[in-house]
Amino acid sequence: MAKIINIIDGTGTGELINDTYTVTASVPGYENSSINPSSVSIVEGTNSYSFSISATGTLTLHVTEDGTSTGTPVVGATFFRTDSTGTEYGTAITTDTNGDAVFDNVPFDQTNAPVIYFKQTASDGDHEFDSTVQNTTMTTSTSTIEIQNPVGATRTITLTDSNYDNLPISSGSLTLTN
Amino acid sequence: MVVKIKRITFIILNTGFKKYNQALVKVYDTCNNLIYHEETYNGRLDLLLKEKDVYKVEIIKNNSIIKSSIYVVKDKYIFSFSRTITFLLRDANYYNLPIKKGEIILWQK
Structure with missing residues (x-):
């Protein structure tokens, strides 16, 4: 007898008795044979089981x-x-x-x-x-x-004397570090 | 014809301790006569039934019911209530990435 568990956003639930089951998968886009584990024992006291599956x-x-x-x-x-x-x-x-x-x-x-x-x-x-x-x-x-990834846009940087409004600094360099 | 009576034991899994949280067992013969109507103790119930005869069994616990039939040849019959199990399915190569949609199918061995 097979029990189908529908998975939505990584989770699904089902009513099951304690027993050992063979596990198969039907997951679009993935390699169904890679379901791991391929066998699971539902045991008393454990109500959550994790599986993984691979794509290629x-x-x-x-x-x-x-x-x-x-x-x-x-x-x-x-x-x-x-x-x-x-x-x-x-x-x-x-x-x-x-x-x-x-x-x-x-x-x-x-x-x-x-x-x-x-x-x-x-x-x-x-x-x-x-x-x-x-x-x-x-x-x-x-x-x-x-x-x-375009080249960073060209920006214009101005450097003026802080005590003489708008007086440009004739030469020098600024270093900007990000 | 000699009718042999056999002593059998029902074991109900997922019940409580002693008389707490036990299951109610009903046994019917093939004519639908109620033969047994008793609660388990420690998840067990001993019965005397006709060997090699068929009986219908109902086991009730909380809002769940198991309906089954037995053919009396064994000494012990084990019953288990189902419960809600949660399954998590992740991408094997991207840790914890949940699988958006799919199915896991479990086959009883």
């Missing part, structure tokens, strides 16, 4: 100054996988010399792919970036998204 897709984030595949790569931009609210999961990925950062083991499905959320948390210090939560779905096992 690869999502590449390609970061350039103009957001195109041929643009100047931005090295050192960091990203996290998140949920829809922006909570971070896993370790950060960072763009390499090609401007590529890779999320391994992400879900994909031709017709019913789950949404993948991510956000950028830093660039290289010389480029602007969008820190809001982004999302995508993958219909094939590999996918590349182009992301723009």
